Amino acid sequence: MKKIIFLVVAALMFFGMASSAFAAGGPPSDVKKGVFTELDASERTVVFEPEDGGEAVTLKLGEEVIPEDIELNKKVMVSMGHEGEEEVITSASVMFLGMTMDKVIALLIVGLIGGLLSGFIGSGGAFVLTPAMMSLGAPGAVAVASNMCHKFPKAMVGSYKRYRYGQVDLKLGLVMAVTAIIGVQIGVRVQKMILNTWGPAGSDLYVSIAFVVILITVGTYVFWDAWRLSKKGAEIETPKLAKAMQKIKIPPMMNFPKAGVRLSFWVTVPVGLATGMLAATIAVGGFIGVPGMIYVIGATAMVASATELLIAFIMGLWGSIQWAISGLVDIRLTLLILAASLFGVQLGALGTTYVKDYTIKVVMGAVMLIVMVSRGAKIPIYMNELGLASVSEGSQSILEAVSFWALVAALATAGGIITVAMIKGIIKDRAKDDEAGKEAVGAKA
Amino acid sequence: MSTNKKKPYGTAAITGALSIASYIVLFSNIDSVMDYFTKGGYYAAFPIMTALYFSFIHGTFASSVISLIGLEPAKSGH
Known part of the structure; x- marks a missing residue:
């Protein structure tokens, strides 16, 4: 029976992955890719050759686009919109940034510390890698895509290592991944709905508020729990919520041997869904996934963070x-x-x-709280864009700097601890x- | 104290050479690589397979280097 349930879950997951891979999801579908071949700055028009081999067309630049920013004969991503009756280019960005030695070094440093964090707490890295790539000049969509494409092989290697150390609960990881994939779909739809209703600033505000609310509540709790356990000297304790969840006996019941729990499949569903929804919203599902596995399912932080790597893969x-x-993907x-x-x-x-x-909880809690500061600093900026608050340009640049340096601090703190x-x-x-070696020698003598 | 495990010198040398060679080949042909890898559709297999390839080769290299500098998992459990 158990094997059948497991096979069904695995088949569902495969089907879900295969069908969702082609479904409308994260990547933008309303952008055109191609090359600008000519620019008429006075007329504010460009000749655009689409990548798919279609005929070159003359397009008008929207008010927000500065002709001096247009680069010819480079692959660009173009978003179209309307100004009155006319269809115009609302934004154009060079898809693949020019690479210089300082950018290479920056990517290597952020990659190393981001990797260290992922290997240790099961997630993280994305929250700093994507903004880092964007600040180096990559368009948002390319930064997200390139980060994602680096995340799965990294998570694969990390989960393999931690599997070898006996920390990964394969079954829990697979079950959670199925519901997380469904959660991503829900998250993407919520995002699209908000984007259509309130525009990009509204969407950014929603993401930031989600970030702050979740990180402040979960992060504080994780941090407090770690502090309490370290004071007490107790290393592991099954949380009360997890104990209550384990009493729910709605079939199918599942054994998760490595996590050391037996519980209803239905208890894992909300945790998986929330992980996926958060992944679709703030790109770091693990900030819910790992605490969820600890406090709702009852796994140790060691098993939860290791299993999260499998889900991330x-x-x-x-x-x-x-x-x-x-x-x-910028390879x-x-x-x-x-x-x-x-x-x-x-x-x-x-x-x-x-x-x-x-210690895993300490690192996780600290990172979550510092990242929360980074995102929280941006809330007034988005509120200003939506006309909900008035923030001067000077204050805006201070808030941007706070946001950036908080991310650097999060990485440095995590790396340090x-x-x-x-x-x-x-x-x-x-x-x-050494002691054991000496004792052995002593015993022989 | 001494570990009986053989140090992975051979693995580090082979995967290290392969990894560096792969990086050089890829980056010295970056224009055509970028052209094919960003065509989308079925060409999606290129970036995915490349990322997987590097994770095996470079991942094994990284693992052997970590082991060569003497970092091994804790023997006593926590």
């Missing part, structure tokens, strides 16, 4: 296929980040074998090993 692969079908960005993050993710995974369970915890753990482990 499945969801990342599915998302990458979608974005790659749209032709938006240079993907591979440069991967060059460093494959080291980072394995170091992070290794680090988990040296730390106590609550993980490295220190790991070094301490290694020293302790080696001292124990």
Whole structure:
């Protein structure tokens, strides 16, 4: 019976992935890709050659587009809109940024620390990698696509490592991934509905509020729990909510051996859905997935963060296929980040074998709260754009700087805590090993 | 104290060389690579397969380097 349920879930997941890969999802479908071949700045017109081999057309630039920003003979992404009756270009961005040595170094550093964080807490990296790529000049859609395409191989390597350390609950990961994929679809639809009703600023405001509300509540709780456990000296404790959930006996009941729990499949559904919805909204589903697996399902932070990597791999692969079908993956960005993050993710995974369970919660809580500050700083800016508040330009640039540096602080804090915890753990482990060696020699003598 | 595990010098050398060679080949032909990889549709297989290829080759290289510098998972459980 158990095997049948497992097979059904696996088949459902495969079907879901295959069908959703071609469904309308994350990638924008209303943009044109091609090359500008001529520009008439005085008339504000450009000759545009579409990539799909269609005939070159003359298009008018919208009011927001500055002719000096138009670059000829480079692959561009063009969004169209209406000004009165006329169809005009509302935005045009060069799809693939010029690569310089400082950009390469920046990508390698962010990749390494982002990888370290992913390997350790099961997620993270996306919240800083996507904005980092955008600040280097990549259009938003290309940054999201390239990050996604680097995420799934990184998560695959990380989950394999942590599986070898005996921390991944394969069954829990697969079950959660199915519902998370459905959650992504719901999240995307909610996003589209908001975008259609309130426009881009409304959508940004919604994302920021979702970020702040979720991160402040979940992040504070995770942090408080870690602090409480470290004070108490207790390493692991099954949360009350998880105990209550385990009493629900609605079939099908499932055993999750590595997580050490037996519970109804239906308990995993809301956690998976919320993970997917958050992934579609703020790109870091793990900020719900990992606490969900700890506090609702009852897994340890060690198993939850390791299992999250498996979920990230499945969801990342599915998302990458979608974005790659749209032709938006900049493989240079993907591979440069991967060059460093494959080291980072394995170091992070290794680090988990040296730390106590609550250390993972400390890192996760700290990162969530600092990222919350970063996103929260942007709320007044979006409110200003929507006309809900008035924020001066000077204050706006201060808020932008706060937002950016908070992300840098989140990475630095996470990198710092993980490295220190790991070094301490290694020293302790080696001292124990030495002692054991001496005792063995003593016994022989 | 001493580990009986053999250090993965061979694996590091082979996967390291393969990884570096792959990066060089790809980046020295980046114009045509970018052209094909961003066509979309069935061409989506190119970026996906490339990312997977690098994760195996470069991932194994990274794993052996980490092991060569003496970082191994904790022997005593926590």
